[in-house]
Amino acid sequence: MPAGDAFTPEQLYDIERAVRHAEEASGLKFSVYVGGADSETRPFALELLNELPDPDHTVLVYVDPAGRRLEIVTGSAARRQLSDTSAGLAALAMQTSFATGDLTGGLVTGVQQLGQHAHQPTLLHANEPHQQ
Amino acid sequence: MITQLSGHTLLVFVGIPALVIAVVALLVFASSIADGPRYRPGLSWWAPPxxxxxxxxxxxxxxNLPELPAGPSTTATAGTGVARTTGGASASW
Structure with missing residues (x-):
């Protein structure tokens, strides 16, 4: 790993794979930011969310390792699929791993959990005409 | 008696134990050296975002991030490319 990088290439791959799976399962966009904030974490996470191409359908996971803060921000449309309660459960799972120093494991577990909670089962025969 | 401490004696009683200690220490720290710096909660964060x-x-x-328009911290004003009512969760450790 190059000196100073937060994750090894293998760890980055694991996180990106979890993000990809969560997006496939939910149909939402997922984004993960790990770094310090120069202000309060929640407004900073909102700024990050609004930087993304489709913030309404995005779930942003923001981790501040130095400040030991974690924010999950859901856009307006994403919030309909992923309730605040579900986000809180994922935050709890991540918090447990982060407290032991396992950033990668926490992110992978948390993103997977968010994707599962946001998963919407496909409606079978929804577009077919009703038959008596 | 001190005059009888030859190089061979020093090798057996000092050199070999020192070598064993060095090998054990290397085995213990090899994995952390290979993994690089590790996140430790409570200590400073070294990596770029x-x-x-x-x-x-x-x-x-x-x-260089843009400023948010003034408003409550949990909502942002409606507009193109700006999330409206947002939700989520927070935690700290």
Whole structure:
């Protein structure tokens, strides 16, 4: 790993794979930011969310390792699929791993959990005409 | 008696134990040396920001991010490309 990088290439791959799976399962966009904030974490996470191409359908996971803060921000449309309660459960799972120093494991577990909670089962025969 | 401490004696009673200690220490610390610096809660964070699946997969400088319009911290004003009512959760450790 190059000196100073937060994750090894293998760890980055694991996180990106979890993000990809969560997006496939939910149909939402997922984004993960790990770094310090120069202000309060929640407004900073909102700024990050609004930087993304489709913030309404995005779930942003923001981790501040130095400040030991974690924010999950859901856009307006994403919030309909992923309730605040579900986000809180994922935050709890991540918090447990982060407290032991396992950033990668926490992110992978948390993103997977968010994707599962946001998963919407496909409606079978929804577009077919009703038959008596 | 001291005059009888030959080089061979020093090798057996000092050199070999020192070598064993060095090998054990190397085995203990080898994995952490290979993995590089590890995150330790409570200590300073050394790495630059990482944004996975961010805009254009860039790593922005927090100082150059645009200012949010004034308003409650949990909502942002409606507009193109700006999330309206947002939800989520927070935690600290």
């Amino acid at each position: 990482v944004w996975i699946n961010g805009p254009e997969t860039t790593k922005p400088d927090p100082a």
